[in-house]
Amino acid sequence: MIAIRGLTKSVPIPNASIRERRFILRDVSFSVPSGCLYGLIGPGAAGKSVVLKMIAGLMKPDAGNVVVDGDDVTELSELKLQSVRLKLGMLFQNNALFDYLTVGDNIAFPLRRLYHLPEDEVQSRVLERLACVSLQGFEDRMPSGLSGGQKKRVGVARATVTKAPIVLYDEPAAGLDPVTSQKIFELLREEQRASGATVIMVSSDLDRLLTVTDRVGMMYRGELIFDGSTEEARASDEPRVRQFVHGLTEGPL
Amino acid sequence: MSEELTPTQEAPSSFFWGNVSALGATAIELVVGARELYSVFVRTLYYVVRGRREKGVLLRQMYEIGNKSVFFLTVTMGALGMILVYQAGLQAARVVPDYQMLGATYLQLLIRDLAASLGSLMLATRVGAGIAAEIGSMVVTEQVDALRMCAADPIDFLIVPRFLASMIMTTVLVIWAGFVAFLAGAATAYFAFDVMPQTFFNARMVTSADFATGFAKCIAYGAAIPIVSGYCGLSTFGGSEGVGWATTRAVVNTSLAIIILNFFISSASFVIFAG
Numbered sequence: 001m002i003a004i005r006g007l008t009k010s011v012p013i014p015n016a017s018i019r020e021r022r023f024i025l026r027d028v029s030f031s032v033p034s035g036c037l038y039g040l041i042g043p044g045a046a047g048k049s050v051v052l053k054m055i056a057g058l059m060k061p062d063a064g065n066v067v068v069d070g071d072d073v074t075e076l077s078e079l080k081l082q083s084v085r086l087k088l089g090m091l092f093q094n095n096a097l098f099d100y101l102t103v104g105d106n107i108a109f110p111l112r113r114l115y116h117l118p119e120d121e122v123q124s125r126v127l128e129r130l131a132c133v134s135l136q137g138f139e140d141r142m143p144s145g146l147s148g149g150q151k152k153r154v155g156v157a158r159a160t161v162t163k164a165p166i167v168l169y170d171e172p173a174a175g176l177d178p179v180t181s182q183k184i185f186e187l188l189r190e191e192q193r194a195s196g197a198t199v200i201m202v203s204s205d206l207d208r209l210l211t212v213t214d215r216v217g218m219m220y221r222g223e224l225i226f227d228g229s230t231e232e233a234r235a236s237d238e239p240r241v242r243q244f245v246h247g248l249t250e251g252p253l
Numbered sequence: 254m255s256e257e258l259t260p261t262q263e264a265p266s267s268f269f270w271g272n273v274s275a276l277g278a279t280a281i282e283l284v285v286g287a288r289e290l291y292s293v294f295v296r297t298l299y300y301v302v303r304g305r306r307e308k309g310v311l312l313r314q315m316y317e318i319g320n321k322s323v324f325f326l327t328v329t330m331g332a333l334g335m336i337l338v339y340q341a342g343l344q345a346a347r348v349v350p351d352y353q354m355l356g357a358t359y360l361q362l363l364i365r366d367l368a369a370s371l372g373s374l375m376l377a378t379r380v381g382a383g384i385a386a387e388i389g390s391m392v393v394t395e396q397v398d399a400l401r402m403c404a405a406d407p408i409d410f411l412i413v414p415r416f417l418a419s420m421i422m423t424t425v426l427v428i429w430a431g432f433v434a435f436l437a438g439a440a441t442a443y444f445a446f447d448v449m450p451q452t453f454f455n456a457r458m459v460t461s462a463d464f465a466t467g468f469a470k471c472i473a474y475g476a477a478i479p480i481v482s483g484y485c486g487l488s489t490f491g492g493s494e495g496v497g498w499a500t501t502r503a504v505v506n507t508s509l510a511i512i513i514l515n516f517f518i519s520s521a522s523f524v525i526f527a528g
Binding site: 053056058078082085086088089090093094096097098099109113114 | 401405
């Protein structure tokens with residue numbers, strides 16, 4: 001269970017007085033029940049990725065808290081956060097593959113750092129993950145030699161290799177063609193059903209995202225303007241939600 | 254009678270407060286930066302003792318910092334050695350037209366200060382910029398966040414191997430740089446002032462205090478380069494422009510750190526070895 005209460009974050013405005021700040025999150029609150037696939041949607045620069053990073057403890061809010069399975073990650077030191085991060089897997093927007101490691105070593109990295117597994121088990125898990133994302137035989141390649149879609153799939157394999165009970169996906173299908181994109185969403189949904197993990201997924205690909213989510217939250221200019229089931233999101237009368245979900249050009253956005 | 258303010262009359266006031274505000278913001282930034290730099294240094298020392306070493310990383314960093322700097326350092330220190338001895342010879346000719354002590358004073362100066370300070374300033378430009386650019390790129394591509402998600406503290410994983418490698422290789426490179434600068438100086442003294450090598454190779458003025466001071470500088474500069482440039486890399490924000498600024502900041506701040514450390518170590522040395 002993830003509970004977010006009153007998250008607020010502001011940053012200084014360049015070349016402005018020290019008191020002038022721009023809000024990137026303003027009083028954001030929502031909860032994600034265990035085993036739920038939650039979609040976080042909204043236009044660019046709405047603060048969706050910032051929320052994910054705060055759940056992972058990678059950014060500290062100015063106010064508010066994030067409780068992950070009973071631990072308030074906003075209060076924990078970097079050392080104590082490491083135990084919370086054992087429960088988390090994360091796919092980053094830019095994939096964040098380590099460019100000096102091979103594909104296999106990238107996927108094995110969390111296993112080697114977080115768990116003391118025998119090397120043959122690490123290798124078998126890496127091969128199993130690569131098979132899941134249809135990249136068999138890619139373990140010795142370097143990330144620089146992969147296409148955008150392949151990098152994304154390696155990122156998905158790394159995010160899920162520890163079989164963490166909570167997985168955060170930041171734009172899992174950004175920049176992919178529709179077929180690969182659909183495959184990725186189906187794969188993530190299957191993984192979530194099989195593991196029963198709690199998943200929060202940020203994506204702009206609403207057509208596909210809304211086919212797999214249980215609940216949806218929509219952010220706009222740092223505020224959460226909608227939180228409800230996927231059906232409620234589709235039927236919402238809120239003008240901004242309606243415009244965004246249905247992809248209308250006319251409206252307040 | 255009250256006079257109505259025109260925009261030109263208002264300008265000095267807003268100009269004044271604008272500058273005060275900018276000055277205040279800069280001062281706060283400096284204090285926050287110094288505190289963060291200190292935090293990076295303390296955490297680096299902590300992880301040197303308690304951290305987890307990946308196989309071969311230290312050797313790879315020693316190769317990157319040490320071996321790849323040999324040519325650059327040889328050329329620059331050789332050239333600087335020639336210039337220093339030539340200029341010193343010209344000055345000496347005006348005051349005491351005697352070159353007997355040229356080699357002895359030059360050797361003492363090299364061991365006590367110049368080899369470490371000039372060599373490290375040269376290293377700061379190559380190694381400091383490289384460290385900041387590499388870590389800065391990892392920050393903007395979220396690789397540092399990915400490390401943190403895998404319980405790999407960036408200080409432990411990225412800075413500590415560079416810290417250890419830099420301390421070892423800076424010392425080795427400074428010894429080499431001093432050797433090159435001395436040889437280049439000896440050649441210049443021979444060709445420009447007819448000073449024979451056996452006269453120039455004179456270690457009479459060199460004491461153990463000079464070696465201790467030079468060694469302390471090697472260790473201090475070797476530690477400062479990766480700490481300062483690593484901190485600049487970790488505090489990168491924005492995209493490729495941010496990496497560019499981080500690299501520039503790393504070169505400027507590392508050079509500044511070397512000069513400040515030089516001041517303190519030299520002062521301490523004069524006090525400790527005064528007798």
